[in-house]
Amino acid sequence: MLNRLEEQAPDALLALIKLFTADERADKIDLGVGVYKTADGATPVFEAIKGAEQRLVDTQDSKSYLGPEGDLGFVNGLIPHIFGDAASDDGRMDGMQTPGGTGAVRLALALAQKGGVTRVLMGTPSWPNHAQILGDLSLELVAFDHANSDGTANMDGLRSALANAGEGDAILLHGCCHNPTGVDYTPAEWDEIAALLKDSPVIPIIDLAYQGLGQGMDEDAYGLRTVMAAVPEVMVAYSCDKNFGMYRDRVGAFYVQTADAETTSRAISNASALARASWSMPPDHGGAAIRIILEDAGLTQRWLDELTSMRERIGEVRSTLAASGTAGSVDLTPLGKQRGMFAMLPVSKEQVQQLRKDHAVYMAGSGRINVAGLTLGNIDAFVAALTDVTG
Ligand code: LMR
Secondary structure: OHHHOOOOOOOHHHHHHHHHHHOOOOOOEEOOOOOOOOOOOOOOOOHHHHHHHHHHHHHOOOOOOOOOOOOHHHHHHHHHHHHHHHOOOOOOEEEEEEEHHHHHHHHHHHHHHHOOOOEEEEEEOOOHHHHHHHHHOOOEEEEEEOEOOOOOEOHHHHHHHHHOOOOOEEEEEEOOOOOOOOOOOOHHHHHHHHHHHHOOOOEEEEEEOOOOOOOOHHHHOHHHHHHHHHOOOEEEEEEOOOOOOOHHHOEEEEEEEOOOHHHHHHHHHHHHHHHHHHOOOOOOHHHHHHHHHHHOHHHHHHHHHHHHHHHHHHHHHHHHHHHOOEEOOEEOHHHHOOOOOEEEOOOOHHHHHHHHHHHOEEOOOOOEEEHHHOOOOOHHHHHHHHHHHHO
């Protein structure tokens, strides 16, 4: 029976990890998967995480089951950082731990579907796994263009997508650091989005996977908090992959806000049932380590300081790239205005291949680069390679 299955192509982004590792050229540059690198090109474990993990080893007295909602100390500890003053304490909002941000996106979409959603509006290009999860759940993707060619967000596309939507529709929005374009909504645009959603039956699902890596913890949550204040029902998919550096430990959280505590409790009971049927319960270790950080003021400050230095380094790389002006036919100046780890370069698939073959520069076939893969040591080589291939 299984011999009827058709071969699937490996995930294009994840395949880059293997290709890059296998390349023996010493000057290779990894701009593929979204992993933060220091100025030395390393991806170290956060010091705050190391401290928390040590404490976990010393104090954990059992690895017995928790439950489908995972570590609620972790889930609740994140709330003030994510939601700030927008967090309601009247039972209208609740959350649970998930295996990474991917688990949270999947859970939000599956719950929306259980509640009657059949179509999901989404600005494209988007993180490729968004469309993959929608396809896997047989949800219809209603795409609109996310960005204008001048590097601003395409508000007209979003307005018309919402104007043509109705009951049974959800909209999937990136909270900050848009992946792959780096084009975020401005606070004024978020204000408008919140006002449009207020008058619409479309339920927002906000994917917040890079909080703290754009402009700051509060600034990066502006859109999410503004939408939550405007509409009764919102779902949030949160990832700790990047802002706690927990990539392989798979740490994420799902939050839901509804009009009343009773509906929220029912929503969480359904989410728990979906989780149980899928992954049963999330892996504990990473969430427990983050809980320990969030319970300790000193470790929390260390984490926030580490995050600040990452954000500042990404900003420096962006300004250096923008200051290069053009590289061949590629205008790098918009990168100075964009946020987060990613940017889309107007290069063809052939040029991406040539960058890899001739210059050992690895980037996604879509033209996306991970800005955080560049350092002051390799940025000139990257700009020269881009100039060579596109000039
Ligand atoms: C990325 O977009 O590179 C990251 O979010 C990693 C992933 O899982 O795709």
